[in-house]
Amino acid sequence: MKVHGQPMRTIWIEPDGSSVGIIDQLRLPHVFVTARLTTLEEVAHAIRSMQIRGAPLIGAAAAYGVCLALRKDASDGALEQACEVLMATRPTAVNLRWALEEMRRTLRPLPPSERVAAAYQRAAALCDEDVAINHGIGTHGLPLLQAAWERKGKQGRLNVLTHCNAGWLATVDWGTALAPIYLAHEAGIPVHVWVDETRPRNQGASLTAWELGQHGVPHTVIADNLGGHLMQHAEVDLCIVGTDRTTARGDVANKIGTYLKALAAKDNDVPFYVALPSPTIDWTLEDGVRDIPIEQRDGAELTDISGRLPSGDVVTVRVTPPGSPAANYGFDVTPARLVTALITERGVCAASPEGLRSLFPERARGTET
Amino acid sequence: MKVHGQPMRTIWIEPDGSSVGIIDQLRLPHVFVTARLTTLEEVAHAIRSMQIRGAPLIGAAAAYGVCLALRKDASDGALEQACEVLMATRPTAVNLRWALEEMRRTLRPLPPSERVAAAYQRAAALCDEDVAINHGIGTHGLPLLQAAWERKGKQGRLNVLTHCNAGWLATVDWGTALAPIYLAHEAGIPVHVWVDETRPRNQGASLTAWELGQHGVPHTVIADNLGGHLMQHAEVDLCIVGTDRTTARGDVANKIGTYLKALAAKDNDVPFYVALPSPTIDWTLEDGVRDIPIEQRDGAELTDISGRLPSGDVVTVRVTPPGSPAANYGFDVTPARLVTALITERGVCAASPEGLRSLFPERARGTET
Numbered sequence: 001m002k003v004h005g006q007p008m009r010t011i012w013i014e015p016d017g018s019s020v021g022i023i024d025q026l027r028l029p030h031v032f033v034t035a036r037l038t039t040l041e042e043v044a045h046a047i048r049s050m051q052i053r054g055a056p057l058i059g060a061a062a063a064y065g066v067c068l069a070l071r072k073d074a075s076d077g078a079l080e081q082a083c084e085v086l087m088a089t090r091p092t093a094v095n096l097r098w099a100l101e102e103m104r105r106t107l108r109p110l111p112p113s114e115r116v117a118a119a120y121q122r123a124a125a126l127c128d129e130d131v132a133i134n135h136g137i138g139t140h141g142l143p144l145l146q147a148a149w150e151r152k153g154k155q156g157r158l159n160v161l162t163h164c165n166a167g168w169l170a171t172v173d174w175g176t177a178l179a180p181i182y183l184a185h186e187a188g189i190p191v192h193v194w195v196d197e198t199r200p201r202n203q204g205a206s207l208t209a210w211e212l213g214q215h216g217v218p219h220t221v222i223a224d225n226l227g228g229h230l231m232q233h234a235e236v237d238l239c240i241v242g243t244d245r246t247t248a249r250g251d252v253a254n255k256i257g258t259y260l261k262a263l264a265a266k267d268n269d270v271p272f273y274v275a276l277p278s279p280t281i282d283w284t285l286e287d288g289v290r291d292i293p294i295e296q297r298d299g300a301e302l303t304d305i306s307g308r309l310p311s312g313d314v315v316t317v318r319v320t321p322p323g324s325p326a327a328n329y330g331f332d333v334t335p336a337r338l339v340t341a342l343i344t345e346r347g348v349c350a351a352s353p354e355g356l357r358s359l360f361p362e363r364a365r366g367t368e369t
Numbered sequence: 370m371k372v373h374g375q376p377m378r379t380i381w382i383e384p385d386g387s388s389v390g391i392i393d394q395l396r397l398p399h400v401f402v403t404a405r406l407t408t409l410e411e412v413a414h415a416i417r418s419m420q421i422r423g424a425p426l427i428g429a430a431a432a433y434g435v436c437l438a439l440r441k442d443a444s445d446g447a448l449e450q451a452c453e454v455l456m457a458t459r460p461t462a463v464n465l466r467w468a469l470e471e472m473r474r475t476l477r478p479l480p481p482s483e484r485v486a487a488a489y490q491r492a493a494a495l496c497d498e499d500v501a502i503n504h505g506i507g508t509h510g511l512p513l514l515q516a517a518w519e520r521k522g523k524q525g526r527l528n529v530l531t532h533c534n535a536g537w538l539a540t541v542d543w544g545t546a547l548a549p550i551y552l553a554h555e556a557g558i559p560v561h562v563w564v565d566e567t568r569p570r571n572q573g574a575s576l577t578a579w580e581l582g583q584h585g586v587p588h589t590v591i592a593d594n595l596g597g598h599l600m601q602h603a604e605v606d607l608c609i610v611g612t613d614r615t616t617a618r619g620d621v622a623n624k625i626g627t628y629l630k631a632l633a634a635k636d637n638d639v640p641f642y643v644a645l646p647s648p649t650i651d652w653t654l655e656d657g658v659r660d661i662p663i664e665q666r667d668g669a670e671l672t673d674i675s676g677r678l679p680s681g682d683v684v685t686v687r688v689t690p691p692g693s694p695a696a697n698y699g700f701d702v703t704p705a706r707l708v709t710a711l712i713t714e715r716g717v718c719a720a721s722p723e724g725l726r727s728l729f730p731e732r733a734r735g736t737e738t
Binding site: 028029030194195197198199200202205206209210212213219220221222223224225226227228229232233255256257259260261263264267289294299302303304305306307308309314315317318319320321323324325326327328329331332333 | 397398399563564566567568569571574575578579581582588589590591592593594595596597598601602624625626628629630632633636658663668671672673674675676677678683684686687688689690692693694695696697698700701702
């Protein structure tokens with residue numbers, strides 16, 4: 001999508017042919033700066049520190065992390081260790097694991113001398129596949145927005161609520177939840193996005209608002225607390241969110257607070273869609289609330305907030321009193337019963353075992369193992 | 370309740386016998402400072418700027434605002450104008466209106482020369498009545514916490530979730546939602562409070578955390594997004610919130626985001642209690658979602674966050690990108706069907722017309738007018 005009018009991706013190979021370029025998302029929305037990663041450790045740090053985040057982008061970055069590790073040492077041991085280090089950066093992200101398994105599967109059989117070139121090739125292909133997947137999600141999601149716009153008699157604007165950032169900044173390009181929105185915008189539907197701030201890390205207020213603004217999509221930032229009220233007053237036509245992990249029956253783990261919006265959508269008959277690339281489906285799990293491990297993060301993400309002073313300097317301030325502890329979980333699980341439909345690169349389906357198997361028949365047995 | 374170990378109220382008459390002392394709640398939790406109000410305009414500003422907030426405290430402050438206005442001019446016109454100015458400060462607060470009507474009713478029949486003394490007397494009585502009401506709410510709410518603690522087999526700790534600040538800082542003393550919690554703490558129940566941050570103004574993170582900490586009640590600050598996840602995992606034994614306005618059938622308008630917590634409580638069979646002094650009941654309304662006007666506030670409350678720098682200075686930072694607008698509503702309405710029970714100074718009742726009338730039989734006809 002566009003930044004300052006120029007199309008770009010979130011991850012690329014630098015002109016030196018080996019190091020990896022990224023947008024430093026920790027500096028957004030205040031400053032747009034790119035960073036150059038040259039080692040496995042730098043990639044792992046970029047993921048851990050959330051300079052790059054979003055399940056698909058983390059997968060792509062991890063693939064390039066393997067490339068950078070192999071440049072130093074292309075042995076079996078180095079390959080295994082690189083995968084371990086990268087896997088530990090964000091344990092909830094199922095397509096981080098998927099990307100690393102892809103790399104391992106491709107590289108393991110090759111002699112070490114051929115691994116570096118093959119790794120870069122596979123990582124680049126993973127990126128292109130992610131772009132194709134997200135564009136597919138957009139294409140399949142667009143008719144849902146068109147239908148909502150027609151149901152509304154094409155009056156006013158089409159109000160879509162989203163939580164966190166499942167936009168192009170979370171992927172290589174297009175985004176997952178935002179892909180149908182970008183396509184609707186380009187198709188001339190007057191779409192307007194309610195952007196949940198998404199405490200504690202403010203990915204909505206900082207990243208989603210920034211990327212929608214850069215691409216010219218009308219939007220309004222709201223407190224996470226506001227969505228229910230807006231739905232009660234028919235100010236939300238539909239919700240679309242992303243997911244970090246989807247179970248075989250359609251439970252979805254997404255940024256903390258997603259579950260609350262899904263409850264409000266259900267209570268007000270607002271469609272609640274979840275957009276997902278199929279690599280985020282974990283076919284080994286059924287009951288997401290019970291079985292998806294939820295990452296517990298540093299309470300400082302809640303108690304200390306970064307922002308821009310009038311002088312332009314970006315600083316971090318403490319909002320809580322001294323001595324008050326904070327608890328911080330990264331995700332919650334929205335049960336399938338609250339999800340109107342899943343939007344995947346293969347099409348739209350019910351959030352149910354049958355729905356998912358109808359789109360992924362090759363997995364029909366996977367859930368029984 | 371206690372500040373630095375000393376019991377105090379949130380509003381008092383200064384030693385000069387006429388000016389009004391308050392805690393400047395905008396400076397909390399970073400700095401504890403008091404302010405001295407000497408004119409109607411200063412009181413109106415203190416309410417508008419939210420140096421003082423919380424429905425009962427606003428009512429008490431407004432009563433003293435009338436006193437200060439009458440000191441300058443005790444005529445009928447001045448009395449009316451003072452009430453108008455004060456009423457306009459926070460249109461959602463129904464007991465602001467109630468307090469002003471009490472003052473008007475008391476003072477109107479008196480000759481102007483007697484009004485100032487009578488006004489101070491009535492305002493002081495209003496404050497004492499508020500303290501008595503809140504202590505009554507605490508007394509009636511305490512058995513609900515005791516019962517929950519017994520249901521839990523008195524194991525671990527009793528986890529109570531609250532939203533915004535309905536503590537003693539929102540009232541003259543004790544608080545509404547927090548009154549039963551303070552009494553449970555004093556009764557030796559190991560109560561622990563999950564304190565919703567309460568975006569956009571962070572009253573939970575700043576005020577509730579501060580007052581619980583000052584009084585020694587264990588608590589943990591959480592993002593507003595977290596409560597649903599905690600309830601899914603049985604980490605919340607019950608919720609108690611306050612309300613700014615309650616309809617005759619038990620719909621409650623409270624700080625934006627309350628509705629989302631009530632939905633999560635319902636979905637997870639967690640009791641959801643609303644504590645209220647009867648002056649916040651608006652007997653003229655039934656359907657809160659339809660009929661309670663919701664105050665729309667400055668978007669800057671969302672986009673600009675105040676906090677403490679490591680140097681100790683308190684500054685305001687911008688969190689959103691330039692050009693991204695923000696929407697901000699102060700309250701939402703939780704329908705009675707999501708409320709387990711109402712806790713009032715007269716006792717506990719169902720959130721229904723019958724429930725409320727059983728406690729307030731004198732109002733049984735009021736709802737029909």
